[in-house]
Amino acid sequence: MIRRREGVAAAGQPPVRRLAREAAEAAEVRSYQTDPDVIALRVERVRAEVDRLCWTGIGLGLAFTMANVQHFAAGDAAAWSLPWLTAWLLDPTVSLVLLAILRAEQVTARWQVRTGPWVRCAKWLALTATYVMNTWSSYATGSLAGVVLHSVPPLLVFAAAEAVTDLRDKLTQAATVAGRVHEPPKPRTLFADYLADARAAWTPGVTINPAWIRKVTSCSRGLSSKLAAALSAEVQEERS
Known part of the structure; x- marks a missing residue:
């Protein structure tokens, strides 16, 4: 009511x-x-969501390639034999190196720090090795369907590995730009304010000149001459 x-x-x-x-x-x-902190919080939430989705996709893609790489490495070895079991180590070896690089790039991209050429070289080498080992059997047998099937996951992982770094970098830029755009403008210092600062800093015996004015007020070179003249006139008036 x-x-x-x-x-x-x-x-x-x-x-x-x-x-x-x-x-x-x-x-x-x-x-x-429009508060910069609120905008930064929203960007961080989007960044976390993007990271979760990309890591999930990359993890699933690498898991799909594991069986193909094992089959490629095992060859004609009998199931559960030592060569057959050892073949399961090949894909994790390459995938762990790739994941380590991507994890490091996740931090460097967050703070917009560029990595060296060897980092990208190692990443491309790991992705290329994964692609070749996944599609070799299909190329050898001439199966175009197999080539397409086994090409999609490695290529998608490759594209995601490159895209996620750029996305993190751009999200950081978005937060920085948003904070700069919505930052409150600094109040303009007036002539009277500069003059008041100079008047407060002056003591008898100090020579009033543009250089001294710039030192005590941090004003521009063009304004310092006018301030020196105005302060000198005030001092002469007080003396007379």
Whole structure:
């Protein structure tokens, strides 16, 4: 009953007051939405979601290639023999190196630190080796369907490994740019403010010149001459 009366009272407000209240509420909401910390938090949430999806896709792609690589490495070895069991180690060897590089790039891209050429070379070598070992049997038998089937996961992992680094870098840039755009502008220092600072710093016996003005106020070179002249005039007036 009380809420209903409040709603009726709000509906009965003059249009100007109602619009003013709505404008104030909208301004408050916008101030929070455009706050650099809020924007950075949203970007971090998106970054975490992108990382989870990409890591899931890369993990599933590498898991799919494991059986193909084992079959390639085992060859005609009998099942559960020592060569057959050892063949299962080949794909994890390559995949672990690849995952280590991607994990390191996840941190470097977060802080926009560029890695050296050997990092990319190792990543491409691991991805190329995975692709060749997955598709070799299909190429050898002339099975185009097999080539396509076994090409999709390694190529997708390759593309995702390159794309996820750029995405992290761009998300960091987005947070930085958003914070810079919505940063409140610094108030402009007026001539009177500079003059007041110079007046407070001056003591009898100090020579008033543009160089001294720039030292105590950090003003521009062009403004320092005017400030020196104005302060000198004040000092002469006080003396007279």
